[in-house]
């Protein structure tokens with residue numbers, strides 16, 4: 001009888017779990033459940049080195065332990081249940097992952113942590129970092145010597161260890177594996193090792209006269225590695241590598257400083273633009289006077305789903321958290337924003353006049369601008385919120401109604417735009433329509449504080465990164481200053497501060513999301529794709545600017561969005577708003 005071949009993704013998952021000491025028997029049922037849950041969408045399972053899978057196993061095992069304890073059958077070590085150990089391993093594994101490329105991660109997952117370059121192989125063939133299925137653009141391409149400028153070498157040395165083994169072979173491993181290598185070989189500097197390997201080869205194999213160079217081999221390794229970690233294409237590697245510059249003193253750095261689940265690199269392909277000065281924060285932080293009261297007690301019992309468990313999206317009847325979105329969840333089981341919500345938000349963005357514009361009696365924005373004689377309110381669009389399950393809910397962190405709070409999972413990159421917009425954000429992977437990209441993160445300020453900041457800042461350093469949190473100002477007659485909030489990403493922010501404006505046909509939408517505070521004075525602004533976005537496309541957002549408005553104190557920019565619908569190309573004497581509506 002013909003044997004059914006096992007899906008390679010299943011094999012990879014088993015293998016990755018074995019690395020963590022989790023047996024295939026334990027993984028099988030959990031994986032099966034997750035595949036059912038996610039409609040066989042592997043991206044969610046494979047993301048973050050199978051984080052979801054490990055968490056699910058962890059939860060199931062914990063549940064079993066709790067059950068055994070309840071029944072008085074558990075005889076293990078109270079201080080460290082077995083899955084706790086696995087969890088610790090996972091953390092270790094993910095820390096390790098911070099230092100790795102996708103390809104290295106794959107080789108680790110397959111139990112093949114280091115590259116050993118036997119001299120014979122070094123002679124006969126090319127060494128390549130194995131390919132990453134999602135980023136096939138960046139691998140298995142020819143790499144020229146020109147690509148290897150100083151910065152490449154220093155980056156390579158920073159990220160790899162080169163070691164001469166007693167056999168004369170060379171072992172290359174990522175820096176994170178340094179400790180593991182020590183007992184078996186002699187650690188020396190990279191150049192000496194390359195020389196020694198080459199000498200050994202030439203002594204034993206020189207007879208066939210083939211050209212051989214360990215140096216070239218390692219160059220190739222470095223180039224492949226860099227192409228993988230920063231999404232660099234062959235074109236930019238080949239064209240003018242010396243101009244490529246990586247943020248930081250040397251080597252390649254993650255602008256999030258390890259605070260996000262994924263590395264976010266900043267690349268400058270065109271010039272020596274100064275590196276943006278700001279502090280990366282992955283979550284909003286209160287500046288001073290903003291009143292953001294988060295407490296479990298303030299969440300009413302019927303505003304959460306304490307009796308739920310597991311994944312709310314799988315229950316027959318939507319839970320209380322879906323009430324905000326009309327009794328149905330905003331997300332699909334694949335974790336994407338549902339079509340009908342996208343349509344509604346797109347219409348709000350493109351045709352705001354068709355939606356309810358609330359005009360405050362005593363507008364906090366106008367009050368901040370001129371407290372003695374405020375102008376009439378210009379109106380605020382009343383928006384529909386997404387509400388995610390949160391801590392008072394009984395469901396798990398894997399619940400499908402928790403997307404934004406899980407943070408960035410997509411591969412993103414900050415790059416210098418060539419149209420003169422400054423830095424921008426792009427995706428390094430194809431994104432489906434409705435995918436969560438990132439949250440707009442900054443300091444939480446009252447509008448008064450923002451206004452004061454702007455007054456004190458000189459003309460050239462205007463605060464070009466604030467977003468109003470005015471999506472629900474209509475629900476209160478008079479909003480107190482400490483409740484009328486905005487986010488300013490000028491000094492503290494995340495990747496979203498690099499998202500440039502595009503008139504009308506931007507590919508992202510900003511959507512208000514309630515997570516922990518039911519009153520909607522404070523909420524999250526989350527960016528979702530409104531169309532499919534291809535790898536390397538810039539991510540843009542329509543700031544909703546009125547380029548004709550000349551009344552605002554902050555000077556506008558001349559729009560270079562290149563959209564056919566551009567409404568902001570500088571006309572003589574025009575000024576406009578640089579404050580966005582969230």
Ligand SMILES: C[S@@+](CC[C@H](N)C(=O)[O-])C[C@H]1O[C@@H](n2cnc3c(N)ncnc32)[C@H](O)[C@@H]1O
Nearest residue numbers: 421422423464497498499500501557559560561
């Ligand atoms: C939120 S920041 C975006 C990131 C910014 N490009 C940077 O380098 O930090 C907004 C600023 O970017 C620039 N910008 C954004 N979109 C633009 C566009 N379509 N045309 C020209 N400049 C733009 C403007 O200077 C604007 O004040």
